Amino acid sequence: MDEVIVKRLDIKRFNALAAQSRSPAAAYMSEELEWYADDSEVVLGIVLRDTVDDDFVGILLGRDEGDRFRAFDVQASIETLEEARTWVQGGIRWHASTGNTAFPQGDExxxxxxxxxxxxxxxxxxxxxxxxxxxxxxxxxxxxNELMPHFVDVDGNFIEQFQSSGFDARLWELYLNTYFNEEQLFFDREHHAPDFLVEKYGHKVAVEAVIVGRKNENPALLLQKEPKLLHPSEIAEKHKNEMPIKFGSPLYSKLKKEYWMLEHVKDNPLVFAIADFHDDQSMQWSSNALINYLYGVKHEFTRDKDGKLIISALKIEKHQEGDKVIPSGYFFQPDAENISAVLFSATGTISKFNRIGRQAGFGPDNIIMHRFGTCHDHDPNASLPKQFAYQVTTDSNETWSEGLSMFHNPNAKHPVPEVLFPSIAHHYFDNGQIISHLPEFHPYSSMTINMKIAP
Structure with missing residues (x-):
């Protein structure tokens, strides 16, 4: 019998394989220190510190009947880190040597x-x-494929829609599900609507996913279209009316659903999570239009005689395109006080899944992946974002939360506690100005280029 080799796992690799199995409650009483696996990754192991008793714990995980990594052996109250490490590594060697590839848990x-x-x-x-x-x-x-064994298909049509006309909407829903898991929130997916009910620290938040969808066109033509690169003047023009109306239509439709009347939502914050899929790469430039529409203002930037940045807010009354007219300021419309915030990301796309998969070590070696884009410049006198670029490798550290923004409703009946979503950007509206709490690295948009190197 060949000797079983135990290898140290990077946290990104472990998370890709088993993060969905991690209970949010574990963070209250333990700290993960080290991650291991056999060479074939049949058995995983974790060394933790018990933060209550200040000793150590070893956990072994293997795939259950549903192909989920789940704990099947635990040793607690280990006195030293070295002893815990030895127990985990020994357990991996023993179980991997048996030839078992599944560890049933009585759950079919x-x-x-x-x-x-x-x-x-x-x-x-x-x-x-x-x-x-x-x-x-x-x-x-x-x-x-590692995420899906844990995903709850509430409506029963997720697969069919993901493969056909609902691809964009279902991908956005899957992304949100994965982000909420990364934020270590407790899930309640027993209800058909809204899409998510998450909880932590005694607070519940209901989240409904929504997208700006594509026009009714032949999907087979999508890959034949050349992405249109817009001039900044064209983008500015679209921000005035076209894009606020595109955002406004699905958000208004969701408002009319009155989810806040449901018993499991009543008296809790309600968030609409929106992404723009109306055209290829449109989310690269459409976010400012969403901000303008939500708060009913646009911001102009000038500088005083000393070069200091001056931001002025100009009120917007309405948006009009042809015969269609909508009022600006979504958060100020009737019943909108029941919507606590709007969540938005320009990076919740298939490229994010590809990058996070790549940094976890998935994919062939001859695929080279480069990411470039713009991110927030924390210089208070900066009026433009910074540019960034890097090659995506196992040294990269992108998170699911990266690029997410929550726009808080100043009139909300039930404000969202920021502590539930500490990893993302939060934006508040105060006296006509937007006040932002931003992570150190906050991308506004990015593109990913995949190159296949011939052998």
Whole structure:
């Protein structure tokens, strides 16, 4: 019998394999220190410090009947770190040497298989086809396959929609689910609406996912279209009316659903999480239009005689495109006081799944991935974002939260406690000005280039 090799795992690799199994309650009483696996990653191990008793714990995890990594052996009250490390490594060697690849837990629940086709090729969304077949998306496909055994399909049609016309909306929902898990929130997915009910520190928040969708066009033509690069003047023009109306339509429709009347939502914050998929790469430039529409103001930047930045807020009354007219200031409309905040990201796309999969070590070595974009400049006198660029490798440290912004409603009946979402950007409206609490690195937009190197 070959000797079992135990290797040290990077936290990013461990999280890609098993983060969905981690209970949010663990953070209250323990601190993870080290992560291990056998060479084939059949058995995983964690060394923790018990922060209550100040001793150590070892945990072994293996795949259950539903292909989820779950704990099947635990040793507590270990006196030293070295003893805990020895117990974990020894346990990995023993269990991996048995040849077992599954560790049943009496739970026959199977996860979702997103990539076995359930719709005809003619009806498959072209981006699903790319994701499921192209080598350059193997990192994303691999990490999604690790996520799906844990995902709860409340409506029962997630697979069919992900493979066809609902690809964008379902990808956004999957992204949000993964972010909430990273934020170590407790989930309640027993209800059909809203999409999520998350809880921590005695607070509950309901979240409904919504997108700005594509026009009714032939999906087969999407991959044949050349992405249109807009001039800054074209973007500025779209920000005035076209994009606020595009954001306003789904947000207004969701407002009319009156989710706050549901018993499981009543008296709790309600958040709409929106992403812009109306056109390829449109989310790269549309976020300012959302801000203008939510608060009913636009901001102009000038400098005084000393070069100091001066920000002026100008009120917007309405947005009009052709015969369609909507009032500006979503948070100031009737019933909008029941909406606590709007969550938005320009980076919750398949490229994020691909990058996080890549930094976890998934995908062939001949795929080279480069990311570039703009991020917040924390210089208080800066009027433009900074640029960034890097190659995505196992040394990268992107998080699911990176790029998310929560825009808080100044009139909310039930404000969202920022402590529940500490990893993201938070924006507040005060006397016509937006006050932002931003992470050290906060990207506004980015693009990812995949290159396949010929052997």
């Amino acid at each position: 629940t199977k996860g979702l298989d997103l990539f076995t086709p359930v719709v005809s090729i003619a009806k498959q969304h072209p981006f699903f086809s790319k994701l499921s077949r192209e080598d350059s998306f193997i990192p994303a496909k691999t990490i999604i």
